[in-house]
């Protein structure tokens with residue numbers, strides 16, 4: 001796990017970042033609901049200058065990422081601010097398996113003639129290295145969502161180092177604890193704090209982090225002009241959630257490994273995708289690039305979409321809901337989502353939470369058996 005600017009481990013930084021030390025100061029970062037401040041203190045209007053609550057979240061996530069953070073209203077707002085850096089006619093290279101919001105944003109801009117888009121398979125390292133030579137924005141997402149393919153970030157980030165080319169990594173599924181894109185040479189690292197950092201399915205927020213001072217300023221400017229500022233309560237809750245990120249992740253990824261191994265042996269399961277399994281196509285890359293294999297499992301069932309829908313309806317502990325990275329386990333059939341019909345029809349994406357592992361397994365096994373009977 002990466003060391004942090006303060007010379008402490010990530011787990012300690014998560015707990016200590018942003019806390020005051022002066023006698024009488026509140027131990028926790030205060031929730032500061034403010035649009036404006038008394039002039040003369042360097043902070044006048046929050047959309048331009050930020051607030052102490054947003055800054056505490058930026059320091060915490062930016063520190064984990066070994067860069068400087070800018071907090072946004074959502075993960076997509078942070079991502080849109082990176083695309084906002086492109087000049088007319090730019091070339092954007094996207095993974096073939098990619099968060100649907102990012103694919104949608106790229107397609108919408110291409111339709112308006114703002115940029116052109118190329119797609120490269122997540123695991124086609126040579127394809128990425130080739131595309132980097134032509135690209136203005138190299139957009140990587142790893143592990144990818146929902147197929148959980150792991151990109152060789154070491155090799156690709158090194159090859160993409162070209163002046164003026166932004167190499168962006170959406171590492172939401174890995175969290176900054178399992179993967180540090182800036183250390184591999186990425187220009188900017190994105191987190192949807194809605195997911196693991198918040199961790200309780202009760203907020204939307206995003207953070208973009210970079211070591212490039214000019215890009216940091218440009219992202220701040222983009223937030224100021226678009227108004228995509230984080231909510232104060234959301235920033236407060238994201239900070240509170242982040243305090244337990246290391247514990248939640250450790251616990252849930254231990255359970256995810258166990259569930260993935262058992263699912264792989266289940267007679268009603270056709271295929272399991274989890275980067276921690278030796279059978280996973282990018283397992284070797286995952287071992288090199290990731291400090292942990294994460295909490296998301298995608299698996300296909302024998303019997304098609306109907307059986308998969310029935311499994312989702314029949315679990316009790318595992319809630320039938322979208323999103324991922326929270327304390328509670330959730331599961332959904334991804335091909336049921338408009339625009340995701342290209343995915344295997346019976347693919348279920350399971351986000352493993354912090355419940356008891358055996359309880360989760362019983363729930364899953366019972367629902368699969370009932371649906372397949």
Ligand SMILES: *Cc1c(COP(=O)(O)O)cnc(C)c1O
Nearest residue numbers: 074075076099145172192194205
């Ligand atoms: C959820 C998610 C996003 C978008 O984040 P929001 O906070 O929902 O806007 C982007 N990338 C990945 C990989 C995600 O899982």
